[in-house]
Amino acid sequence: MGKMTGFLDYEREVSAEEAARDRIKNWNEFHIPLSEEEQRKQGARCMECGVPFCQSGVMMKGMVSGCPLNNLIPEWNDLVYTGNWQEAFNRLKKTNSFPEFTSRVCPAPCEAACTCGLNGEPVTVKENERAIIEKAYDMGYALPKPPSIRTGKKVAVIGSGPAGLAAADQLNKRGHSVTVFERSDRVGGLMMYGIPNMKLEKWVIERKVEVMRAEGITFITGANVGKNYKVNRIMKEYDRVILACGASNPRDIDVPGRDAQGIYYAVDFLKATTRSLMDSHLEDGNYITARDKHVVVIGGGDTGNDCVGTSIRHGCASVTQLEMMPKPPVKRADDNTWPEWPKVLKTDYGQEEAICVFGDDPRVYQTTVKEFVKDAEGRVCKAVICDLVPRKDEGSGRTFMAPVDGSEREIPADLVLIAAGFLGSETYVADAFGVELDGRSNVAVKDGSYQTNVDRVFAAGDMHRGQSLVVWAIREGREVAKAVDKSLMGYSNLA
Template sequence: MGKPTGFLDYDRKTGKTVDPKARIKNYNEFHLPLSEKEQRCQGARCMDCGVPFCQSGVMIKGMVSGCPINNLIPEWNELVYNGTWQQAYNRLKKTNSFPEFTARVCPAPCEAACTCGLNGDPVSIKENEYAIIERAYQSGIAGPTPPKIRTGKKIAVVGSGPAGLAAADQLNKRGHSVTVFEREDRIGGLLMYGIPNMKLEKHIIERKVKIMEEEGITFVTGADVGKTQKTKELLKDFDRIILACGASSPRDLKVPGRDAQGIYFAVDFLKSTTKSLLDSNLQDNLYVSTKGKHVIVIGGGDTGNDCVGTSVRHGCASVTQLEMMPKLPEKRTADNSWPEWPKVLKTDYGQEESVAVFGKDPRAYQTTVKEFIKDKSGKVVKAVLMSLEQNKDEKTGRISMEPIVGSEKEVPADIVLIAAGFLGAQSYVAEAFGVKLNERSNVETPKGKYRTDVDKVFVAGDMHRGQSLVVWAIREGREVAKEVDKNLMGYSNLA
């Protein structure tokens, strides 16, 4: 423990953010880091408690508590306080393949489980992680470290999201020859086209991919396995195959008028903006623009918020975000005690920006769409909204959201973005390899395992567990790598 009284001596402090009205003028990251002196004080706040819940990564009531990849958080918090940045980086990299990603996009379940947060504010773990990894790049210690010996084994990874990249990184370190196949034109999967630039600038991904290439990993873009890239060739040419294609089947709405023009899935909307931004700084106009449009976003999660923030940057006339569930409380309730994930109201960057521009929170709680109204040309022009109320089944205890009769109202809607989550893996990849899907449309494996029912074929990430956090994908990528390595070599020394 670096400073026994640190949590008493220093208050929690995080870096400032660029003012909403200034940051919406571009698509850049807008978080400003603390100075080294301030960051070291934040490291000192770690209590080095007897049971570090922050790194536990356990499930409580269906929600994760602590870090899913079991980061050695108290250790590198102390090293941050002491200013021993290289040692902090070494400890961080023991468990986390991509701290440059998680330090930006992870919702920080570690902080929610921090013991210091039981009777005060938690340690700013996420910002400590950011400081460690960015200093490592600045000092040159995060550079390539290719393996000294190759095993002669060849592995194909299908999909270059966080799970695929983590698996490739680990297996390459072991000395296996790894080729990553990506159907898009850029490496990164969800990280590249599913997360907006203002949350994760794409040069951060490219920086890491370049290092992985220098370490010996081969990346192939434009390879749509199961379509343009034949599975028979992969099964013939590689010793093992890992499927890490994500949960890429978006959940749709079945309401009258759904076929109207101007209704898009959120992932397609966000991808179009990011791709156009990278290709031409939006000059090619090959993206779904909400400029001057009334926008309805259906879905209250992170993706819905990303749609709000992107729409505001486009210059939309208005934006409304529909949430089926009731508004969460400001503080934990009695039945949501620490160290459970706090089910409390969170106002994210997109909602903050909507407040700054339009003077109000964009969210409409306990609200859903009953119908879309089209004009004569087939374009959506209005949405009929309906309020919902909670009903509890006395026998099962199950709570459902039911429509309130007579609560219908029409609102203008020029663009509708569906951000209602994902149902599972796209079927054509699974069919191409002949692997089984479970009742949730994810690839089936024995519990706690990653090997499918097809010889040589493994699976990891959202394609295996369903839509989840980047940090869970990294954990699955690392775990499938260990299983594949053991399957190939008879043992594994991978962490």
């Protein structure tokens, strides 16, 4: 421990944010990093606990506590404090393939489990991580490091999201020849088009992909395996195949009027905006516009919030976000103790911007849609919503949200965005390879092996575990790489 009293001497300080009124005028990231001196003080706040819950990555009551990657957080916090940036980068990269991504989009379960957070404010782990990786690029520590020896083995990775990229990165370091197939026109999977630019600017992804190319990884875009790219060709040319296509099958809402024009899945709305932004800065008009429209977002979570922030940047007339569950408490409930993930109210950037522009929080809790109303041209113009209350099912004992009779009311809705989560992967890739699915529409694997029922074919990431966090996808990508390496070489020395 570099400074034994750091957590007493320094208060938690995080990067400043550009004012909401200003940042909605553009699509850029809006966090202003701390100075190096201040960032080092934040590293000094880490106590290097005897039991570092921050890096545990264990499941508690169905939620993760600590980092799923088991990042060596106390070690590199101390190295940040002492200014040893190169060694901090080395320790960070030992467990995390893509700190440039996680330091921007991860919800930081590490901080939720930080011991400092038990009686005060947690260490700024996420921002320390970002400082390390950005310093590494500035100082040249993150330059390409191609392997010196090749094994002669070839691996195909289907999908270029965080799981596929992590698997490719690890296997390439081992010396295998890796080709990543991506059906889109750019590499990055859902991170490229599904996460808005203001959360993750796309040059960050492209910067890392260029490093991976220089290290010897081949990327083939526009290759929709199972449709325009034949599976038997891949099986013939490669020694192993990893399926990492994500969980991209969106959950729908089955209510009267669902067939109205103007109702879209959130992921399609977000993808179209980011693609048009990258292609022409929205000048081509090839996106679903929210300008001057009353927007209704169905669903909470990160995706719902992203839809709110994106709609505001389009110039929407209003935005309402419907959430089925009750409003979370401001502080931990008695049955939600540290180091569990805190189930507390979080007001994210999109909601902050809606409050700034329209004066109110866009979220309406314990509410759902009962019907969509169409105009004479078949376009959605209103949504009939109703209140919900929690009730227990007498048979199973489970709590469910039941509609309240007589609570129906109409709200304007010119554009509806469904952000209700995902039901697993699109099945055509799984069908093309002949791999089995489990009861949740995810690709089934043998326990602990990532091996599917098809010889030489493995699966990882959201395609295997269902919709989850980027950090979980990276972990699975690293673990499937280890499994594939062992199947090829008889052992694996991958971390």
